[in-house]
Amino acid sequence: MRMKPIVATTALILAVPSFSGCEGSWHTATPIPIRPANTYALHAQECGLSAAAEPFDTDAKVETFGSEKLPRSFTPILLVVENRAAEKLHLDRSNAKLVCADGTIRKAISALAMYEQLRDESDDEFMFGKLSYLNLYVLENNERKKTDWMAKEFPAETILTMGRRTAGLLYFRGKCGTQAGRKLHISVDKLMSPDSIKLDLDLG
Secondary structure, eight states: OOOOOOOOOOOOOOOOOOOTTSSSOOOOOOOOOOOOGGGSSEEEEETTEEEEEEEOOSGGGGGGTTOSSHHHHEEEEEEEEEEOSSSOEEEEGGGOEEEOTTSOEEEEEOHHHHHHHHSOOOOOOEETTEEOHHHHHHHHHHHHHHHHHHHHBOOSEEEEOTTOEEEEEEEEESOOSOSTTOEEEEEEEETTSSOEEEEEEEOO
8 A cells, every 4th residue: 555645734824913012003094174264262364364273282182193202392283274355375384483482483394304203213124034023013104104294284385265275284393381372473475466464373
């Protein structure tokens, strides 16, 4: 009787990593609902420009960004602007300033610049020619955060025609010494004249 060859088989066991021990968890984008400017507690109007602001550097808003470091190192402020005049208006994000009670001025930066400072570090070490599971997790989560923060960002430049509204988060580098007495200053240019509209929103 012929003996059947014995074939040695090896079971490949794939260990699915658990990231429960990692700092944070998978970042999930949290949408920010936008309302008409005059429905916000902090709003003002000047020469047909209606604007509203809402601070997003509170503990209650941390989940919006998926990063506890963001509101500690930056001051995110939601800005909503509407043009109720016939003349076209031009808004440059770089003209927005956060004025602290002591006179310190914080300038808005891009979400990408903020991300480069806040992204989670990975050691980028290769294991058997591939990134470790932990590093892959960190890299993927970083991309999720960057995409979300950029999507929420106030446009770098925008033209407001009559009836148009635009909104987004302004990311100011640094913090004021106290939240009391802060003001958001914006300056909007009129396209058909050299004049500009200036507004100060008291953030409390």
